[in-house]
Structure formats: C-alpha cells, structure tokens
Amino acid sequence: MILSETPNDTNTNTLHSKRRTPGFFTSSKTLSPSYSMPISSAPSTPTHHKFSLSMMEENIENAESIIKKWDLNSSSYTKLTSLFHHDRKEAKEFTKSVKGLRQAMHFLVCQYSTSTKLVLSQKLMQIAMKRLEREFYQILSANSHLLDPESVSGQSSGGSRSFDDEDEDISKDELKITGEAITEMERVSALAMSDLKSIADCMITSGYGRECVKIYKSIRKSIVDEGLLRLGIKRLRSSQIQKMGLEKLVALIKNWLEAIKLAVRTLFCAEKILCDHVFSASDTIRESCFYEITKEEAINLFRFPDLVVKNKKTPERIFHLIELYQAVSDFLPEIESIFDSEATSAIRLQSLSSLDKLGHSIHSTLSEFESTIQKDSSKTPVFGGGIHPMTRSAMDYISSLSDYSEILSAILADHPTPENLPLQESYFEIPTSEDGSIPAVSTHLAWLILALLCKLDRKAEHYKDASLSYLFLANNLQFIVEKVHTTNLKFLLGEDWKSRHMKKVQQFASNYESMAWTKVFSSLPEKTSMTLSTEMAKECFSMFSAAFEEAYKKQTSWVVQDGKLRDDLKVSIAKKLVPKYQEFFDTNIAMIIREKNLELLVRFSPDDLGNYLSDLFHGASSSGSSRSSAPLLPPSRGCLPR
Incomplete structure (x- = not known):
C-alpha cells in the first residue's frame, strides 16, 4: 500500500533515504549519494544557469529565514507556539517557502550536485517537515470537536478553501457554504480543514506523505x-x-x-x-x-x-x-x-x-412456516366447529407480512413458488400488475393461505358429524376472508380473490344447512297444505317435534363467531322452515286438537321456532357436554287453536 506520492514534476521520492525513530515528530532525511536527475535534452546556456542559480539561492535564503524561525529545536517563543494559530499569513509564507526550497533542491541536484547549498537545503527541509508534522497533529487534536461528523458533513469536500486560493487571508465573509454565510463554529471548522489540506499537500509533494498519514490515521x-x-x-x-x-x-x-x-x-x-x-x-x-x-x-x-x-x-x-x-x-x-x-x-x-x-x-423462514402448517398433526376437533387456533395464528402472521409487501416483493422475486404443483385455481387467483405480471409477494402469500386451507380441509375430516365439518370450514374460511379484507392483503390478493372465497363460504354454509336440517324438513309432508288424517297428522307432528328437538339440542353447542354469517344462517333456516311448518300447522292442527297429551304431540308452535333458532351458534354448551339433558321451553299454548 502506497502512503506517499510525489508529483512527476518534482521526482523527490528518490531524493531521500529515511531514518525514523518512534513518535510523530522524529523524521530525519538525508540526501542519497546515488541521487541523480535526468539530463535535459537541450543544455542551458551558462547565463541561464547563473540566472537560475541565483534565483534558487534566493529561494534557499528566504526559506532559511522563516524555517529556522519555526525550528522546533530553537529556544525561541515559536517553539511553544502554533504557526498556523499564531499568524495565518506567516503560515502561508512558510508553506510557500517549502515549495521554493523543494524547487531549489531539484535544481541543485540536476545542475550542482556538489553544492554545499544542497546540504543546507536538506537540513532546512527536515526542520520544516518536523514543524509541519507537529502543526498537523496539533490541528487535528485541538479541532477534533470541530471536525466531528456533524460539522464536517455539513460541508462538501470543496466547502473550505486552501491557502493557495488567494494572497490575502481567509476571512469570515469569504467563507460560504451552499451560498449562505456560515456560523463561527463552521468557519473555524472550515479553516481547520483548509490548514490540514495545506499541510498535507506540502508534506506529500515533499515526499513526507507517510509521516502525514500516520498522524492522520492515528487520530x-x-x-x-x-x-x-x-x-x-x-x-x-x-x-x-x-x-x-x-x-x-x-x-x-x-x-x-x-x-x-x-x-x-x-x-x-x-x-x-x-x-x-x-x-x-x-x-x-x-x-x-x-x-x-x-x-x-x-x-x-x-x-x-x-x-x-x-x-x-x-x-x-x-x-x-x-x-x-x-x-x-x-x-x-x-x-x-x-x-x-x-x-x-x-x-x-x-x-x-x-x-x-x-x-x-427470509425466504427460508417463509418455507419453514409453510412446512410447519403442512406438518401440523393435531387431531382434536375445535369445539363447536369454531375458528382453529392455527387459522388465527397463521392469518395474523400472513397479514403482518403484507405490511412489508414492497420489500418482500424485492426479496421474493428471486424465489418463485414451486411450479408443476396441483393448484386449486379458485383458491389461488390473484391480481396482476399493470404490466400483466403477478407480484412475487402476492404469489407467495396466496400460496401460504392455500397451504392453510388445504390443512383445514383435512382437519374438517376429524368431525364425526358431516354437517359440523362444513360449519367448521365455513367459519374458518369466513375468518380468513375477513382478515384479508381488513388488512393490506386485500391490495395484494384483490377483490376477485375475496369474491371467489366468499362463494366458497356460502357453499360450505349451504352444505351445513342441508345436512344439519334434512331430518327436520323430511319430517313434514311434501305438500304441507294438504289435510292429513288424524293418525297421519299425529305422526307428522310427533316426528317433527322429535327431529327439531334433536337438531336444536345438538346445535346449541355449535359456534359461528362472525355475526353476519351467524345471522345469515339463522335467517336462511328460518325462511325455509317456519313458513313450511306454519302452513302444515294451520292445515292439520284441527285434526288433533281434541287429542289427549296434545303437548307431547305438538311441542312447538310456529312462533316458537324462531325463538329456538335465535339460540343457535353461540356455543352455549361447554366442550364435551350437551344441552340434550336440558328441558326445552314449553310451547306457547296461546298460539294453539282451541
């Protein structure tokens, strides 16, 4: 790794051999006896040599005056004073004199390599570099609070100016950042940056970049x-x-x-x-x-x-x-x-x-989540056909993922869902973007929901009562659809997805209704408006009472947690059952009105049915028990004709 670099016009990297001792301000450089400079293709005339020599000697004299003044080994006041803090103009003259000294040394090596002035120049350069090393260290140390991130990041790399910009000193009015006048702290910070750059430029071009970098890196x-x-x-x-x-x-x-x-x-x-x-x-x-x-x-x-x-x-x-x-x-x-x-x-x-x-x-975690769903082996049915705990936790998880849809799309773009697997299209359809493509996050989240639905299908098989298994599926799918509708999932899966799955909910509900109430409906004659014989009327009333009581007792422990779905089911059952029973009741009650034990034959009036149906789907019974032992409410005899 190169730590110092000298421009091509000086070639001073080969000028010195180095002797170092520990510390920041201990560099010592002497002329290499093998040092040589390239010979110019057109030798200068003696007059030109004398003219140049006199100028170079003048440079050395000027440098000697100011460099010795700031010699760290002197006993003068300047030994204890910072050059750049003491007099900015003099500091600028100091760095200029080093530049002139470097030019003089370059000239002497090429033309007068045996000149005693070359030895003096070497000594002066060492003194100057030690001073600049110390100044560099002091500025970095003393201004660390001004060169902190908050101060520096407010400036651009060109925000503070070097001494080489103009002859006069840098003033507060001259320093601007982004076109606005800067604060005093910003001004001092900018000046410190300018001073550090000036010193670093001088040391690097003089072949002392390594020393400069060592100080800078340490602090x-x-x-x-x-x-x-x-x-x-x-x-x-x-x-x-x-x-x-x-x-x-x-x-x-x-x-x-x-x-x-x-x-x-x-x-x-x-x-x-x-x-x-x-x-x-x-x-x-x-x-x-x-x-x-x-x-x-x-x-x-x-x-x-x-x-x-x-x-x-x-x-x-x-x-x-x-x-x-x-x-x-x-x-x-x-x-x-x-x-x-x-x-x-x-x-x-x-x-x-x-x-x-x-x-x-992230992709691996999603795959593991899907695998966890698929491997779930619990066989205990949820009481009353309610919401399975896995449905709740999985949908909470998936809906939370939808809050990160943008970043997930970027992540999952490189991880497509498995291909050539049997997908149930009605479960999987999702909206496309404007360019016709399907967002990766939509595909993955729809896939996770599909995995959940497939597992719920299997869990429904654990119910012995087929009608309860359909109620379980209706409950859980309704929960999933509602979760999609009330979270960011609705934007990822779309209205078509919701519509298709709501039709599935209705299908499950219809299957439940048909299987759970078939016995009750079949207990009534096909034509309820037809007058039956007394014996047939007694038999029908008795069968209906028994079938309805059985269905009621069983279903009072079943659960439908979504209020709208619960009401829809009750209304649907009532619309199909109550009018039919009302018609049968009105037509045939007169045939048995005089019978003994009429309360045992006709246990329900048409008005009673609505009251009993209103009790359903609240999960009133606890798990493992039944309301079969609880007496039914007595029928409203006031509704029976006498």
Whole structure:
C-alpha cells in the first residue's frame, strides 16, 4: 500500500533515504549519494544557469529565514507556539517557502550536485517537515470537536478553501457554504480543514506523505471508533448472539437500525469528506487512508445482520430480518457511494453479503412456516366447529407480512413458488400488475393461505358429524376472508380473490344447512297444505317435534363467531322452515286438537321456532357436554287453536 506520492514534476521520492525513530515528530532525511536527475535534452546556456542559480539561492535564503524561525529545536517563543494559530499569513509564507526550497533542491541536484547549498537545503527541509508534522497533529487534536461528523458533513469536500486560493487571508465573509454565510463554529471548522489540506499537500509533494498519514490515521481512527461505540455498536461473536434472549436481541436490532443511519449518513460520510479534502493531492493516499480508518468498524457494523441470520430460527424472527434487509437495502446506494474505491471494496462486499444472506434467510423462514402448517398433526376437533387456533395464528402472521409487501416483493422475486404443483385455481387467483405480471409477494402469500386451507380441509375430516365439518370450514374460511379484507392483503390478493372465497363460504354454509336440517324438513309432508288424517297428522307432528328437538339440542353447542354469517344462517333456516311448518300447522292442527297429551304431540308452535333458532351458534354448551339433558321451553299454548 502506497502512503506517499510525489508529483512527476518534482521526482523527490528518490531524493531521500529515511531514518525514523518512534513518535510523530522524529523524521530525519538525508540526501542519497546515488541521487541523480535526468539530463535535459537541450543544455542551458551558462547565463541561464547563473540566472537560475541565483534565483534558487534566493529561494534557499528566504526559506532559511522563516524555517529556522519555526525550528522546533530553537529556544525561541515559536517553539511553544502554533504557526498556523499564531499568524495565518506567516503560515502561508512558510508553506510557500517549502515549495521554493523543494524547487531549489531539484535544481541543485540536476545542475550542482556538489553544492554545499544542497546540504543546507536538506537540513532546512527536515526542520520544516518536523514543524509541519507537529502543526498537523496539533490541528487535528485541538479541532477534533470541530471536525466531528456533524460539522464536517455539513460541508462538501470543496466547502473550505486552501491557502493557495488567494494572497490575502481567509476571512469570515469569504467563507460560504451552499451560498449562505456560515456560523463561527463552521468557519473555524472550515479553516481547520483548509490548514490540514495545506499541510498535507506540502508534506506529500515533499515526499513526507507517510509521516502525514500516520498522524492522520492515528487520530481519526480513534474518533471513528469512539463514534461507533457511542452509537452502541460493539463487536459481537456469533455465539453471543445465539445465547442472547429474544428481548435483548430485539433491543440490539432496534439500536442497530438507528445506528446504521447515523453511521452511514453522518460518521462515515463526514470522514469521507474530510479525508478526501485533506488528501486531495493524492487519490492513492486518500483512498487507502480512509479505508484504514474505517475498515474495522464499518465491516463490524455491516456484518451484524450476518450474526442475526445465524441465530435460532423461529417464524417470528422474519420481521426482524425484513427490517434489517430494508435498512441495508435503503442505505446500500450511500454505502457504495462512500466506500467507492478499490481500497474499500471489502466494506462494500460485506454489506452486499449481509443483504444476500438476509434475503435467503427470509425466504427460508417463509418455507419453514409453510412446512410447519403442512406438518401440523393435531387431531382434536375445535369445539363447536369454531375458528382453529392455527387459522388465527397463521392469518395474523400472513397479514403482518403484507405490511412489508414492497420489500418482500424485492426479496421474493428471486424465489418463485414451486411450479408443476396441483393448484386449486379458485383458491389461488390473484391480481396482476399493470404490466400483466403477478407480484412475487402476492404469489407467495396466496400460496401460504392455500397451504392453510388445504390443512383445514383435512382437519374438517376429524368431525364425526358431516354437517359440523362444513360449519367448521365455513367459519374458518369466513375468518380468513375477513382478515384479508381488513388488512393490506386485500391490495395484494384483490377483490376477485375475496369474491371467489366468499362463494366458497356460502357453499360450505349451504352444505351445513342441508345436512344439519334434512331430518327436520323430511319430517313434514311434501305438500304441507294438504289435510292429513288424524293418525297421519299425529305422526307428522310427533316426528317433527322429535327431529327439531334433536337438531336444536345438538346445535346449541355449535359456534359461528362472525355475526353476519351467524345471522345469515339463522335467517336462511328460518325462511325455509317456519313458513313450511306454519302452513302444515294451520292445515292439520284441527285434526288433533281434541287429542289427549296434545303437548307431547305438538311441542312447538310456529312462533316458537324462531325463538329456538335465535339460540343457535353461540356455543352455549361447554366442550364435551350437551344441552340434550336440558328441558326445552314449553310451547306457547296461546298460539294453539282451541
């Protein structure tokens, strides 16, 4: 990895050999005895040489004056004072003098390699670099609160100006950001960024980029590390996540979702802006420097979803995985923009890897949920043909998934439902999008509901009474349709889906009604308006009373939880039964009115039927018991003619 870079016009990378001791301000450079410069194709005239030599010597003299003044080894006041804080104009002259000194050294090496001035220049350059190293360190350290993410991210990489822009000092009025006058804090922050860039430019072009980068990385990495720690991002192992309780894991995920927003948009973005600005003189340096500062914490941040994916698999965890996927997906363009260099490719790859693993885990969790439905082996019928617990939990789960329809469509697009499997078209039809395609999330959620319906069909077989099994199917399908209608599922499955399934509900209800009340209807003569003989009338009244009492006693423990479906069933039964019985009653009651024990023969008046029917479908009896032992209400003798 290259940490220093010198422009082609100076070629000073080969100028020095280096001797270092620990610390930021201990660089020492001496001229290499083998140093040589390329010979120009057209040798200069002696007059030109003398003219250039005098100019270079003047550069050295000017540099010597100001550089020695700020020599760290001097006993003067300047040893304890910051050059850039003391006098900004003089600081600018200092960096200019280094540039002139570098030009002079370049010239002398080419033309007068044995000149004593070359040794002096070398010594002056070492003194200047030590001073700039110290200034660089002091500015970074003293202004860490002004170079924080909130301050820096408000500026662009070109938001603060370099000393090279104009001759005069930078004033508050001159510094603008996005066309608006900046605050004092923003001004100081911008000046600090400008100073750092000026020093970095000078040191890099002088061949001291490595020293400059070492200081920068040490200070800025600690700031990034501290920033992530304040956001609650710690380094965790997979085993720690595995042992973590659900409540703690949920809190950790919630914190991470907040942290990634601040880390990407503030912390990493600001560090990128600052690094790009300070090291704009070298693409190689700024890219490698930014990577070294952020790599550990960025990779640790973006690998967190990987750890969660490996955690214990439960159906409920899918919602946390979706939230993580949504966050990584939302921030991926910004992540790729911030970590856009070849040097930071490992960070981009980590975020992409997390996204991919989350997607696979989400699809896997859906498949496991479907498998859980299919493998359910409970055989105990639900009391009264009511809503099966699996129906409630499955539909709550599926309807919650519909709240994430947009992101689920993106995830499931690469995971189509199995093909060549027998689908019941009436269960599976779903709306198409404008381009005629079927949204992936619609297909998958419809498929899950189909799996549930197929399992309910099998569970209905556990009822010994066929009419109760149809009531069970009507109840559960009604619940499913209502759940679809009152959640985002209605937009994913469409009105046609609802209409088709409501017809299924009505079909199940009709089957129940036909099977549950057939004996009652068949106890009456086919033509209820026909007058029967006394014996036949007695027999019909007796059969009807027995059949109705049996049906009533059995069905008082049955349940229809949907109010509309319950009322519709009662109305339907009453419309078919009461008028028919009323007609038979009115026609034949006179034949047996004088019979003894009339109350045993005619136990129900037509008005009584409606009262009894109103008691149905509330599940009045407890499981395992029956109302068969409970006496029926006595008939309203006032309705019987005398």
